[in-house]
Amino acid sequence: MAQETTAVPAAPTALRVTDASKSFGATRALRGASIELTAGEALCIVGENGSGKSTLVKLLAGVHRPDAGSLQVGDRTVVALSSPRESIDHGIATVFQEVLVVEARSVLENVWLGTEGLVRAPRSKAAKREKAEAVLDRLLGRSLDLDVPVERLSLSDRQACGIARALVRDPRVLILDEATSALDVATRDRLFEVLRERAADGVAVIFISHRMDEVEEIGDRITVMRSGETVATLRRGETPVAQLVRLMTGAEELTDHAGERADRKIGDVVLHVGDFAVRAGELVGLAGLEGHGQDGFLRALAAAAGDGGAYVPRERRAESLFESKSILENFALPTLARDTAAGVLQPKRSRARLAAFVESLGIKLGRPEDLITTLSGGNQQKVVVARWLATEPAVLLLNDPTRGVDLGAKRDLYRVLVDLAASGMAIVMLSTEVDEHIELMDRVVVFREGGPFCEIPRDGLSRQALVGAFFGQRPEVTHA
Numbered sequence: 001m002a003q004e005t006t007a008v009p010a011a012p013t014a015l016r017v018t019d020a021s022k023s024f025g026a027t028r029a030l031r032g033a034s035i036e037l038t039a040g041e042a043l044c045i046v047g048e049n050g051s052g053k054s055t056l057v058k059l060l061a062g063v064h065r066p067d068a069g070s071l072q073v074g075d076r077t078v079v080a081l082s083s084p085r086e087s088i089d090h091g092i093a094t095v096f097q098e099v100l101v102v103e104a105r106s107v108l109e110n111v112w113l114g115t116e117g118l119v120r121a122p123r124s125k126a127a128k129r130e131k132a133e134a135v136l137d138r139l140l141g142r143s144l145d146l147d148v149p150v151e152r153l154s155l156s157d158r159q160a161c162g163i164a165r166a167l168v169r170d171p172r173v174l175i176l177d178e179a180t181s182a183l184d185v186a187t188r189d190r191l192f193e194v195l196r197e198r199a200a201d202g203v204a205v206i207f208i209s210h211r212m213d214e215v216e217e218i219g220d221r222i223t224v225m226r227s228g229e230t231v232a233t234l235r236r237g238e239t240p241v242a243q244l245v246r247l248m249t250g251a252e253e254l255t256d257h258a259g260e261r262a263d264r265k266i267g268d269v270v271l272h273v274g275d276f277a278v279r280a281g282e283l284v285g286l287a288g289l290e291g292h293g294q295d296g297f298l299r300a301l302a303a304a305a306g307d308g309g310a311y312v313p314r315e316r317r318a319e320s321l322f323e324s325k326s327i328l329e330n331f332a333l334p335t336l337a338r339d340t341a342a343g344v345l346q347p348k349r350s351r352a353r354l355a356a357f358v359e360s361l362g363i364k365l366g367r368p369e370d371l372i373t374t375l376s377g378g379n380q381q382k383v384v385v386a387r388w389l390a391t392e393p394a395v396l397l398l399n400d401p402t403r404g405v406d407l408g409a410k411r412d413l414y415r416v417l418v419d420l421a422a423s424g425m426a427i428v429m430l431s432t433e434v435d436e437h438i439e440l441m442d443r444v445v446v447f448r449e450g451g452p453f454c455e456i457p458r459d460g461l462s463r464q465a466l467v468g469a470f471f472g473q474r475p476e477v478t479h480a
Contacts, residue, residue, distance in 0.1 A: 011038035011039055011040060011041070012038060012039045012074075012075075013036065013037075013038055013039075013072065013074070013075075014037055014038055014039045014041070014073075014074065014172060014173055014204030015035075015036070015037055015060070015071075015072065015073055015074075015092075015173050015204060015206075016034075016035070016036045016037075016071070016072040017033065017034055017035050017036070017056070017059070017060070017069065017070075017071055017072075018034050018069055018070045018071075018072075019032045019033075019034055019068065019069045019070070020032070020033045020034070020056065020059060020066045020068070020069030020070075020071075021033075021066060021067045021068040021069055021228075022055055022059065022064060022066050022067050023067055024366070024370070024374040025366050025367065025370055025374065026366040026367060026370075027365070027366035027370070027374060028228055029052050029055040029228055030052045030055050030056060030059075030066070030069075030228045030229075031052075031227065031228035031229050032068075032069070032229060033052055033056055033069075033225065033228060033229060033230045034230050035056070035206075035223055035230060035233075037173075037204045037205075037206065037221075038204065039172075039202045039203075039204055040199050040200065040201075040202045040203070040204065041199070041204055041205070041220050041221070042195065042199055042204075042205040042206075042207055042218050042219050042220050043204075043205070043206050043207070043219065043220065043221050043222075043223060044206075044207045044208070044209065044214075044215045044218060044219030044221070044222045044223070045206060045207070045208045045222075045223045045224075045225060046208070046209070046210070046212075046215060046222060046223070046224055046225070046244060046248060046406075047224055047225035047226055047248050047406065048226065048248055048378070048406040048407065048408040048409060050227075050364040050375075050376045050378065050379055051225040051226050051227060051228065051248070051376075051406070052225050052227070052228040052229070053177070053208050053225055053376075054177060054208075054376055054377060055228075055376075056225075057094060057096075057175055057177045057206070057208065059071075059080075059081070060081065060087065060092055060094065060173075060175060060206075061081070061084055061087050061092065061094040061175065062081035062082060062083045062084040062085070062086050062087035062088075063084060065080045065081075065082060066080055073090045073091070073092065073173070074090075074091070074172065076090070078090070084114075085114075088114070088115075088169065091171050091172035091173060092171060092172070092173045092175065093165075093166035093167075093169045093171035093173070093174050093175065094166065094175040094176075094177065095162055095163050095165075095166045095174075095175065095176045095177065095179040096162075096177050096178075096179070097177055097178030097179065097181055097182075097377060098315075098317050098377075099155065099158045099159050099162060099182055099315075100162055101150045101158050101161055101162060102150065103149065103150050103151035104149055104150075104151060105149065105150060106146060106147050106148060106149060106150070107132070107136075107144060107145065107146045107147070107148060107150055107153070107161055108128065108129060108132055108146040108147065110150050110161045110162075110165065111128075111132040111135075111136070111146075111161055111164045111165050111168055112128050112132065112165070112168065113165060114165070115165075115168070115169060120169060120170055121168075121169070129146060131168050132146060132164060132168060133146060135164045135167045135168050136160065136161075136164050138190070138194060139160050139163060139164060139167075139187065139190055139191060139194060140157070140160055140187060140190070141186065141187075141190055144157065144160075154184075154290060154291045155182050155290065155314075156182060156183050156184040156187055156290045156291070157187075158182070159179065159182040159183055160183070160187055162179070163176075163179060163191065167194070167198075171203065172202075172203060172204065173203070173204045173205075173206070174195075174198060174203055174204070174205050174206070175205075175206040175208075176195075176205070176206070176207050176208065177208045178208055178209060178210070178377070179191075180209060180211070180214060181209075181403045182403070184289060184290035184291075185289070188214075192214075192217060192218060195207070195218060205218070207219060210405060210406045210407060210410075211433075212241045212244065215244075216236060216237070216241075219236050220235070220236055221233055221234065221235050221236065222234050222235075222236060222239075222244070224244060224247040224248055225248075226247070226248060231247060232247050245407055248406070248407060248408065264281050264421055264422050265281055266279050266280070266281045266282055266442075267279055267280030267281050267424060268280055270308070270394045270395050270426045271301065271304065271305055271308075271309065271394075271395045271426060271428075273300065273301055273304045275452075276297075276301070276445070276452070278395060278426045278427075278428055279426060280394075280424045280425070280426050281421050281422070281424050281425070281426070282421065282426055282427065282442050282443075283417065283418075283421050283427045283429065283440055283441050283442050284426075284427065284428045284429070284441060284442065284443055284444070284445065285429055285430075285431060285436075285437040285440070285441035285443070285444035285445070286298055286428065286429070286430040286431075286444070286445055286447065287430075287431065287432075287434070287437055287444050287445070287446050287447070287466060287469075287470070288446055288447035288448055288453070288470055289448075289470050290432070292447040292448050292449060292450060293447045293449075293450040293451050293452075294430050294445075294447040295314070295399065295430065297447065297451075297452075298311075298397055298399055298428065298430045299311075299399075301397055301428060302397045305393075305394075305395050305397065308393060308394040308395060309393050309394065309395045309396070309397055310334075310388035310389070310391050310393035310395075310396050310397065311388070311397045311398075311399070312384055312385055312388055312396070312397070312398045312399060312401055313399050314399040314400045314403065314430075316377075316380055316381055316384050320384045320387075321372055321380060321384070322372070323371070323372060323373050324371070325371070325372060326368065326369050326370060326371060326372065327354075327365055327367075327368050327369070327370055327371070327372050327374075327375065327383060328347065328350055328351060328354060328368035328369060329372075330372045330383055330384075330387065331350065331353075331354050331357075331368075331383055331386060331387050331390070332347075332350035332354075332387075333387060334387060334388065334390065334391050335350065335353070335390050335391060351368055353390050354368055354386070357382075357386035357389065357390070360416060361382045361385065361386055361412050361413070361416060362382070362408070362409065362412040363375075363379050363382045363383060363386070364376070364379050365379065377405075378405045378406055378409040379409075381401060381402075381405060381409075382409065382412070382413070385398070385401060385413065385416075389416075389420070393425070394425065394426065395425070395426040395427070395428065396420065396425055396426070396427045396428070397427075397428045397429075398427070398428070398429040398430065399430050400430055400431055400432055401413065401429065401431075402431070402433065402436065403432065410436075414439070414440060417429070417440065418440070429441075434463050434466050434467060435463070437461060437466060438461050438462065438463065438466070441458070441461065442457075442458050443455055443456065443457045443458060444456045444461060444466065446466065446469040446470065448469070448470065448472060453469060453472075453474075454469055454474055454475065456469065456475055460475055460476070
């Protein structure tokens, strides 16, 4: 497919990928994708889940080998990066969306994990401690105990450890694949400052995000991917967000549900825990800064709901997926009893239900028998959501379900949630995205300092009201 491009700045090439292709069984993940970036440049890559972004990153990280195409790192042409270690040896450091830490090990051990034998790594433990401390202090704006096990840290601090692991290697090319999705706002802002500092020192940055405000803030240029191809490369500010959405998805609008909400009927209470209740047909949001109690509260609701509820966890890799199993097996787990006749599993039933969700959720897959790991992160998340929708719960509880999910996938999920609410299902959703609450929710409970701080009804929802409540300002339209 022909690309819309602007001229690449006249600076030394840091990385060039030309006509890269990669297939997994019947699924063509990359179809002749090409990117180029120069020293000191930040290139943002955007696209729907399944567009090939993560596969491209994994080629650069040495996780996958391309079926075709060429790769240039600096002034060296490489057939393929055959392992993560070879990628690191070429000066490439990659941070993935999923928080990759060894929870039982200390912060210091996690930061230096995998650097054994690297020429640029400090030799003494004291030097390693000093460098790790400096990087984390800059990233977090505060000191972090380097000897504490990572399992005792918040999700945001765990991800900061993963980012620090890349930064201490002093890479020539730094790749962040949805690495901000687990960060709190303050850490994300400091990361952006660090990225600008590294770029000023000549480090090339590849930044993948589904948040358009981040793309506009960080990217010098923006490459759009669709269906495994690079379809456009544009300079920052050259194209409005609506046009980028069209390039990614072919759709101008993310959602159009305002009228549907007005027609929805709110029914009886289906879940009541303490002072909190949710009714049939309601969409209720849980919001707040990271670590203020909303995650634990949602888990408590899930426990109280019992068999009448379905809980979609935040960490799909750690809590939801069996990576050695197929897409169909992962989908069918909660409904195995329903799909068994005379003690024998009847896979046709599961396959038929999965096919319905493939259509309604827009899941992109090859064959149901393919491993779940052949799917992009967003499509894995859709399978997890479909798994629990198949149980037909009275109340659906979702923990940040669109974290790291592209605009098109969000549109699909939003449509499904609105339809489910219209059918009478109660929905409680924790989200870290303010716009998501404004777009979808009938009311939002804001958490602060470990518990509910205030409840904002639909007619009081705004970015100012929500963010203000995060920091202790009670909005004018509120339920205490």
